[in-house]
Amino acid sequence: MPTRYAFSIDLDRCIGCQACVISCQAGNELKDDETYIHVGEQIRGSGKTLWGSFDHHRCFHCADAPCVAACPTGTLSKWNGLTIVEKEKCSACGYCTDACPFKVPHIVDNHVSKCVACLDQVKEGQAPWCARTCPSQAIHFGERETILAEARAKVAALKARHPNAQIYGETQLGGLGLLMILLDKPEVYGLPLDPKAPETMKVWQSVVQPASSGLSVLAAGAMGLMFVFARRQHGKERAEHERAAKQKAALQTAQPKATETHHD
């Protein structure tokens, strides 16, 4: 029975300790300078209204993932709600880096680099490394329905202190596989209210790709026709050439040779 998995990150509980960043690197055996997660500080206001928290920049595992739609080799695909990566298929074309509305995937060492949801761990019934490591239980992982219900309850409890607290990801792009519990409106975090695949990619997908496929088909068709015509023409020419040759031969045998030179 397929599950729809999801993460949630509670930005009220996150203490910016970076443990998720480092444990992700260790668990996925990444090089020291490659990270799937970035946790940064986030400050608002000043003086008496100054407050801060931490924000996370990482794959949102979108249901309608633009990167999956853009990927020409099938490296990126959806599995039980998660956007997974099969590195060995990657051609490093970089289309995914252009397609993602959150600018998450990078090309590192000739392959796409982004959160892989610790697929090997999940398949063994374990949560991804970030969720297991977080010391303040800010990162959760599980069935999306359960994660969403928990997140709604948390937001309700947060509203007293943070009136604009909300879940980001409930409906965007078909529903995100990472539900972020924000303490303020998405624009404060630089998150797009209505993330979409870039227009150019839509043009690419709905116009340029079909058009170029169409053109390829046309070109193939044209070449096919050319082959047919050329073969017919060649056949005609050959038939003509054979007829001419026969005629010439017939003329030669009918008349004796005018001069015969005999060389000893």
Add this chain to the structure above:
Amino acid sequence: MLPPGPTGKTRADGARETFLRGPTAIQELIEPMVSGKPYPIKGLLIYGMNIFHTLPKQERTRQALRNLDLVVSIDVLPQDHIAWSDVVLPEATYLERYDELWACSHKTPYIALREPAVEPLYDTKPGWWMARELGNRLGLEEFFPWEGIGQFLNRRLSSAGLSVETLRAQGGIAIQPGKPYLADFVADNTSPFGTPSQKIELYSDALAKANLAPMPNFESTPEPPAGFYRLIYGRSPVHTFGRTQNTPVLHAHTPDNAVWINDEEAARLGLKDGEKVWLENQDGARSGPVAVKATPRIRKDCAYMIHGFGHNAPGLTRAHGRGASDTALQTRYVLDPISGGAGLRVNFVKPVRGN
């Protein structure tokens, strides 16, 4: 002057003279190495302590190291003081050695085994081995009546009805019953509070008897001079003291510290976020270059740094020369008269451009 302690001797760190009581005040122990008072100290064994990043008044530390007849350093890393040592004994890391049992009290007391995961990768030895080998050569054999570390640990564990084998078999940790509640002590007719009244005291008779303030009284401290900021320091969650700046994955994440200056102050000084400066303190001591972090997250009269950077240790190939050292700028401190602790946040710095 306070009455002499139970042995009648004067302690080298000045306990009972300059402060009331407590464990050894390490920064005070450097003083006899320089002044010879209350008595000279001529030999020093530094075991896993990063003296140039731990102790204020680095110039005094350097003077002490020059004066000492013998400096022996035991460490797992080639830290800043290694180059000043007469003898260096490289220690195996915690993953490569047995250690003393970790016996922890508090709410859930436990005894934990600390054992190696691998044999030492290089020519290093565990601390217990060094202690025994040195002890045996110094005529102290009677204090090391055991063959190997296993025998030592088993002897200790036997008093708790355990052995290295049994402790290992239960996951390396034995949890003991604890006394987390006051009621546990009342039932025993004892008190967890070592006070004369056996209660938590907000007004301390013991301190009053020692002619110290029985209740804490705020005394104002000097403000920064014009153009200077109070140097305060703290921690990053990524690094631990001065010991992890060379660790590859942590260095890749946070290779430097920065000096936090209030963003309005920085603008007033014409300093840009990320710009490199040198820090100079009230006594002319300098550290740097270090990047400015212009942020509203700090008061206008303070400058903040993460502790433990600015290493001067070529053996720490990644950390050497990265960031600035707050310790290098702590040329003054205030001695707490009760505990002997050092108040370090009494130094003032100004950012300086160029060298």
